[in-house]
Amino acid sequence: MELKRATDGEKGFEKVFAFLRERLLAGSLKPGDRLISERELSTLLGVSRPIVREALRALTVLGIVEIRDRIGTVVTRPDVSVLNDFFTFALAQQADMLDDVMQARVAIECQAIRLACERANIADFERLQRALAKIGETIDEADAGGMADFDFHRAIVVASHSETLTVLHSSMAGLLTHSHRSRRELVQAFPSMKNYLIDDHRRIFEAVIARDPERADATLRKHFAIGDEYRRRAVVGDIDKTSASG
Amino acid sequence: MELKRATDGEKGFEKVFAFLRERLLAGSLKPGDRLISERELSTLLGVSRPIVREALRALTVLGIVEIRDRIGTVVTRPDVSVLNDFFTFALAQQADMLDDVMQARVAIECQAIRLACERANIADFERLQRALAKIGETIDEADAGGMADFDFHRAIVVASHSETLTVLHSSMAGLLTHSHRSRRELVQAFPSMKNYLIDDHRRIFEAVIARDPERADATLRKHFAIGDEYRRRAVVGDIDKTSASG
DNA sequence: GTTAGCATACTGGTCTGACCAAGATCAGAC
DNA sequence: GTCTGATCTTGGTCAGACCAGTATGCTAAC
Incomplete structure (x- = not known):
């Protein structure tokens, strides 16, 4: 048989x-x-x-x-973190995808911040505030600064209380750590970037505190756009000299 | 040893x-x-x-x-169908995940439509237009209508020319088809929904044609919000009677 | 009667060696 | 030069075995 x-x-x-x-x-x-x-x-x-x-x-x-x-x-209770493995593999094989992944990250974060405006609780606010403070403290350190930046953005996503968004974000964040780091090194070249980093993040924080989804989204998008602009200028070699060698 | x-x-x-x-x-x-x-x-x-x-x-x-x-x-080239498997399992045991994934979908699509406004070419426009027409033709059919709806939204993501966004979006397709389908069945209960479906999609289409990211994003978000509202009313049992039994 | 301690039956984790069926390959026949 | 078939290789699977800890229950000591 x-x-x-x-x-x-x-x-x-x-x-x-x-x-x-x-x-x-x-x-x-x-x-x-x-x-x-x-x-x-x-x-x-x-x-x-x-x-x-x-x-x-x-x-x-x-x-x-x-x-x-x-x-x-x-x-086990199904956990979205599995997607992490998949995305890590999937996105890693297309290095040219970095910019693409960044777009997805923006998508996730902008949605997350909208939800965060509705759902964030005191603990979330505190986490955001701590992350914000950390950004100010570590503004001159490439490594710690990058991590503080990352923590802030992650805090936003966490505040959305959406597991799916959190997982998607963290899986992409892994791939973007490199770019994050190299971006942070730009701070040396662009002293004006310090203000941008601190002020932008504070504005984002305030928008969340105000529970204003539209403003939060818009501010966050502008934040990303300015970051892009800095990177573009770095590529072009247009180094910021306005307040150089502080 | x-x-x-x-x-x-x-x-x-x-x-x-x-x-x-x-x-x-x-x-x-x-x-x-x-x-x-x-x-x-x-x-x-x-x-x-x-x-x-x-x-x-x-x-x-x-x-x-x-x-x-x-x-x-x-x-192999990473295939999103895996995620389908996962979501199928995950949803079977955790229905509350659906809403969460829906948020991720909104995130992806809203970002995609912004990119689409910048990057869409004639072929994308044509695809969107065909999908739009299909929605109008199949407005009374639950199955075909749901598929037309889905095709339209997918066309938006495709028009973003972002591989990552496309991957993420289609990975959630499995779940969305279910909700899409059941939502489509609401059309019978809410005759006013026909107008909503047709008009909303047309407005979205027009915003993309106009290459206006902000308007496109906002329109799309409103589209989702209205859909949520209809579902909420369906749950509550607030059946639309204004133009019932057409 | 209770409890400490140990033997044993389980569990997953792994290995070995073997067989099958069918695609891939190359030698030899035409 | 082409066709054909034997052979090699590949995945697909199986059977049985051993190890190392866990869980349990039984026995022996208190």
């Missing part, structure tokens, strides 16, 4: 995966549940254990289950 | 996965490349073939590579 029956159209990996997907989607397997052991699963479905492991591993990278060593496999 | 050396901190699966991820992220493995065979990989990394298969399968579900039967494993 080598022919596959109608009831198990798939074979091997697909069979196990489909079996589990079915229960997962139907709800008979809920987060927190522990799956039967790999051995049981293999005999139950008539496949070998390595195949079962493939399926479980597949579900693991999808963030659906968690394989706990010597404990068992349990269904 | 059972002890693991310092060079391979991970063991088994992690080792293989990390090995491949490294080359994938570094770019030494590009889409189209064929990996060395599973057997070679296993001897190379000092692990068994089942383990190698686990890693390859993991990359497969992430859409990074494709295992071709009796051919080999090749690096």
Whole structure:
């Protein structure tokens, strides 16, 4: 009986995966549940254990289950952070995409700040304020300054209380850390950038505090636009001399 | 020599996965490349073939590579369909995620339409116009209407000429189709929705034609907001009677 | 009766070696 | 030079085995 029956159209990996997907989607397997052991699963479905492991591993990278060593496999609460892995791979392979990714980041942040205006609580405000202060303190340090900048922007997204936006943002932020850093090095070349960085971020902060989505969005967009402009000038070699060598 | 050396901190699966991820992220493995065979990989990394298969399968579900039967494993261009899988699972167990993802969609589209205003070419305009016409033609059909609606919005994103935004947007398509469809069924309950759908989309189209990012963004946001409002009223049971039973 | 301690049955993590089917390749026949 | 077929290689899978910890329950000590 080598022919596959109608009831198990798939074979091997697909069979196990489909079996589990079915229960997962139907709800008979809920987060927190522990799956039967790999051995049981293999005999139950008539496949070998390595195949079962493939399926479980597949579900693991999808963030659906968690394989706990010597404990068992349990269904986890779906976590959007899986997307991080995917985007990291996906976006990494297209280096020319950096500018493109930046656009997506702008998209996420502008939406996030709108939501933040509605949803932010005291803790969010405090986090933003701390990040803002940090930006001022570290304005002359390339590394710490870049991190403070990043923290501020992340605080905005966190304040949106949207997990999806947060995950999307953080996965892109990873790719943009490089550009973030190199941008920060521009501060040396463009002393006027200090004011831009501090004032812009404060204005953004104030707009959120005022819970004014339109103003927050617009201010944030302008912030990004000015950053672009600085980078453009850096490329062109138009170094800022107005208050150079402070 | 059972002890693991310092060079391979991970063991088994992690080792293989990390090995491949490294080359994938570094770019030494590009889409189209064929990996060395599973057997070679296993001897190379000092692990068994089942383990190698686990890693390859993991990359497969992430859409990074494709295992071709009796051919080999090749690096693929990252495919968003993976995210579809994920969202399908995730939504099955966490319906509240839908709203969250919707926010991300709004983010992507609003940014996309801004870019579209700058970058759209004649072909994009034509595509938008066709989609717009289709919306008018299929206004009374739930299925075709929903698809036309979706096509229009996708055309906007495509017109942004941003690969990343397109990827993000289409990755959420799976979810959106559901909500799209159910929203479309509201058309029966809300006859006034027909005008909303047609007029709104036309206004959006016109804003893009006029290459006015601000207006396009604002119009699109209003479009989404009105859609939300209709859904809210549907939930509350506030059925539209002004021009009911047309 | 209670509890400390240990043996055992489980779990995942991994390896070995083997078989199958079919694409890829190249030698040899035409 | 082309066609054909044997062979090599590839993924797909299996069976059985060992390890290392966990969980449990049973036994022995208190």
